[in-house]
Amino acid sequence: MPRHLNALLAAGLALTVVIAMTVHIVWQDRKSTAAQMEALAADMAKVVEAHVLHTTKGADIALRQATSLVDEAGSLEAVRNHTHWRRLRDALANVDGGETLWLFDAKGEAVVGTGRQMERPLNIGDRRHFQAVMAGADFVISPALRSRLDDRILFTISRPIRDWTGEIIGIASTGMKTEWLANFYALMSFGLDTTITIFRTDGDIVARSPDLASHIGRNNRTGQLFQEQLPRSPVGIYWSRSVLDGKERLAAYRLIPDLNLVVYAGIEGDSAFAAWRTRSLWFVAEMALTTTLVLLLLLWGARMIRQGHRVQMRVLEAESTAQQLDAELHQARRDPLTGLPARGLFLELAEGMRQNAGKRGLVLAFLYVDLDGFKAVNDRHGHHEGDKVLTMVAEIMRRMIRDGDLIGRIGGDEFVICLPGHIPDIKTVATGVASRIIGEVRDLGLGVGCSIGIALTAGDCGDLACSLRLADAAMYRAKQMGKGAWSIHEPSQEPCLSCDNRIVA
Numbered sequence: 001m002p003r004h005l006n007a008l009l010a011a012g013l014a015l016t017v018v019i020a021m022t023v024h025i026v027w028q029d030r031k032s033t034a035a036q037m038e039a040l041a042a043d044m045a046k047v048v049e050a051h052v053l054h055t056t057k058g059a060d061i062a063l064r065q066a067t068s069l070v071d072e073a074g075s076l077e078a079v080r081n082h083t084h085w086r087r088l089r090d091a092l093a094n095v096d097g098g099e100t101l102w103l104f105d106a107k108g109e110a111v112v113g114t115g116r117q118m119e120r121p122l123n124i125g126d127r128r129h130f131q132a133v134m135a136g137a138d139f140v141i142s143p144a145l146r147s148r149l150d151d152r153i154l155f156t157i158s159r160p161i162r163d164w165t166g167e168i169i170g171i172a173s174t175g176m177k178t179e180w181l182a183n184f185y186a187l188m189s190f191g192l193d194t195t196i197t198i199f200r201t202d203g204d205i206v207a208r209s210p211d212l213a214s215h216i217g218r219n220n221r222t223g224q225l226f227q228e229q230l231p232r233s234p235v236g237i238y239w240s241r242s243v244l245d246g247k248e249r250l251a252a253y254r255l256i257p258d259l260n261l262v263v264y265a266g267i268e269g270d271s272a273f274a275a276w277r278t279r280s281l282w283f284v285a286e287m288a289l290t291t292t293l294v295l296l297l298l299l300w301g302a303r304m305i306r307q308g309h310r311v312q313m314r315v316l317e318a319e320s321t322a323q324q325l326d327a328e329l330h331q332a333r334r335d336p337l338t339g340l341p342a343r344g345l346f347l348e349l350a351e352g353m354r355q356n357a358g359k360r361g362l363v364l365a366f367l368y369v370d371l372d373g374f375k376a377v378n379d380r381h382g383h384h385e386g387d388k389v390l391t392m393v394a395e396i397m398r399r400m401i402r403d404g405d406l407i408g409r410i411g412g413d414e415f416v417i418c419l420p421g422h423i424p425d426i427k428t429v430a431t432g433v434a435s436r437i438i439g440e441v442r443d444l445g446l447g448v449g450c451s452i453g454i455a456l457t458a459g460d461c462g463d464l465a466c467s468l469r470l471a472d473a474a475m476y477r478a479k480q481m482g483k484g485a486w487s488i489h490e491p492s493q494e495p496c497l498s499c500d501n502r503i504v505a
Contacts, residue, residue, distance in 0.1 A: 018291045026280045033276040034250075037267055038237050040192075041252035044265035048196055049254045052181060056157060056259055058095050059174050060139065063159040065091040066101060066172040070161050076111050076170050079103060089114050097180030099154055100147075103161065105170045106134065122148060124173075133158045133171045141259060143204035144178050144216050153178055153213060155206045182209035193271035195242075195249065197264040199225075206261065215244055225253060225264065239269070335409040337387055338394035346408025350418050350464055353406060362420045364457050365430035368471035369397070369437065371413035372449040372483040389446055396440045400433050416468065427488070430454050434486035442484060451478040452486040 069087060073079045092101040092114050102113030108125025124130045129142035142156040158173040182196040198206040203221030205212070220226060224240040234255035241248045249266035256263065297319065304314070333345045341349060350364075357364050371393065378386040390413065397407050397417060406418040421429050434452040441450045453475025457467040470489045478487035 015291060015295065018287060022284060022287045026283065029279065030273070030276055033273060037250050037272040038252070041250055041265050041267050042237060044194070044196065045252040045254045045263050048181070048198070048265060049256060049263045052198060052256060052259070052261060052263060055097050055176070055181060056141070059098060059157045059176060060159070062091040062095045062098065062101060062174060063157065063172045066103060067159060067161050070103065070170075075163075076103065076105050076161065080112050085112055085114070088112060092174065095174060095176075097177045098174050099152070099177055100149075100175035102173050102175075103170060104130065104173065106168065111170065124148070127156075129156055129158050129173070130171060133160050134168055136160075136168070139259075141200065141206060141261060143200060143206055144208070144212060146216065147175060153216065178207040178212055179209065181207040182212075193268040195264070195266040195268075197266075199262040199264060201230075201255075201260040201262060211245075218244060220244060225251070225262070229253060230255060230262065242266075338391055338409055340394055340415070341406070341408040343408065343410040346406070346410060346416060347464060349406055349408075353418055353420060354464060357420050361422075363423050363426045364467070365419040365421065365426050366455045366457065366467050366471040367417040367419070367430060367434055367437075367486075368453040368455075368468065368475040369415040369417065370451050370475050370479070371441070372451055372479070373447050374413040377446065377448060389444075389448055392444060392446075393441055393448075393450070396444075397437055400436055400440075410468075416471070427456060430456070431486060431488065438484055438486060449484040451475055451483050453478055454486060454488040456489070 066088060069079050069084055070076055073084065088101050088103070092098050095101070100114050102122075103111045104124060105111055108123045108127070108130050110122035110124075113122075127142070127145070129140045132140045138160065140156075140158045142158070144153055144155050146152070147154050154175040155178055156173050156175055158171050160168045161170040161172055163169050181198050195209070197208040199220060200206055203219040203223075203226055205215055205218060205220070208215055220243060223243040224238070229236050229238055230253075234257070235253070237250070237252045239248065239250055248269040250269060250272055251264055251266035253265075254263045255261075333342060334340065335342045340346075354364060356362075371389070374386065374389065377389055390409075394407070394409070394415070397415060401407060401417060401419070404420065408416050408418075410416055417433065419426065419430055419433065431454065434454060438450055438452065441448060453471045453473065455467050455471035455474060457470075474487045474489040478485045481487065
């Protein structure tokens with residue numbers, strides 16, 4: 001097959017792999033975002049439910065206190081005085097979100113209340129909540145309605161007033177702020193477009209944030225929540241398009257059967273996935289740009305190969321330089337998986353330790369740790385399991401070291417530990433740390449072990465790379481010994497060629 005066809009085939013295969021990988025990453029990110037949004041909506045619904053229960057309980061206590069006034073006075077007419085007005089006012093003061101507290105007779109005429117008085121008499125005989133209580137309901141929460149006193153939007157909680165025979169002679173009713181139930185919890189949206197709504201089980205709206213004013217008197221009984229979700233389960237999460245405003249939302253709901261209420265917390269679909277879309281567009285753009293550059297580089301390299309060995313060497317040098325620059329640009333100062341210093345930061349910190357050790361007459365011990373069997377874990381269980389192994393091994397090494405010691409991850413499954421100390425104690429410390437790490441990694445029971453090479457270097461040695469090379473060589477000797485062991489470098493095995501100081505054994 002001609003070389004240019006080989007190059008085109010390789011480029012096509014690489015492009016397919018990149019596209020598949022990009023789609024997979026974007027899709028996994030979307031699933032993760034959806035899970036986060038579902039958890040947020042569910043948490044909002046739980047918190048609002050608890051708040052509704054607390055608020056209605058406080059209102060019920062005040063209503064019972066109000067009805068007891070009538071029992072004490074002997075009749076409704078007997079409470080029509082300033083003393084009972086003050087007692088109503090005191091009862092209302094303990095109701096979170098309460099605006100008014102009124103007593104009405106059997107015809108709906110106001111007897112006494114804390115609300116603002118009007119020149120004309122106040123009558124609520126045509127209100128549905130009044131009629132429901134007079135028909136025998138013991139506890140009624142009304143839909144949102146406009147007050148006849150000052151046009152404010154309220155909902156009411158009402159109880160019957162009975163005489164000594166048990167006959168209903170009126171009702172006690174408290175007017176509640178609708179925003180008390182919904183507005184504060186909309187702040188939990190963390191910048192998302194959310195809706196908090198409290199429905200009655202007949203579909204009427206009790207409270208809503210935002211834009212309650214335009215939804216007063218509307219009913220949601222024909223919506224998906226009441227037609228499909230509630231018949232299946234009293235608690236749930238679902239996607240739907242609202243019959244109230246036509247917007248698609250991810251919603252969580254919770255039925256409160258004792259109050260005949262349903263708490264609804266919704267996150268608009270566009271808002272829920274806005275951040276994901278932005279991330280995905282940037283990621284796809286970066287992958288497309290990188291892929292294009294790589295493909296152009298491959299095609300250019302294939303063409304250069306046909307022009308001779310000299311041009312080939314230049315291409316290889318250019319590719320090597322590009323890879324080196326890419327690695328330098330993308331290398332993190334700290335390893336994102338384990339949180340340990342990456343190679344660059346480790347060498348920088350180790351250099352500071354070397355200079356400090358030289359001033360104090362200390363020795364540095366480098367433990368080069370390489371995992372045994374790690375590739376098999378990745379091959380059998382995938383990189384996610386491999387990442388867990390690396391994290392657990394890093395945590396083991398953190399527990400092994402002292403304050404002032406240093407750990408770094410300098411490769412895929414390679415770590416280096418730097419220990420300062422005095423001769424001859426440092427050798428005992430280093431081998432002891434190595435033995436404990438080997439034992440604890442083996443005891444993980446995940447099919448991995450580790451081999452460790454140790455090099456002891458004078459604190460004023462001027463070449464850290466030499467020390468790491470000698471520790472690396474000692475690590476390979478440990479692997480040759482059968483793995484799961486440590487090996488310490490001896491000067492006779494390989495001298496330090498980069499400085500005049502000798503390795504201290």
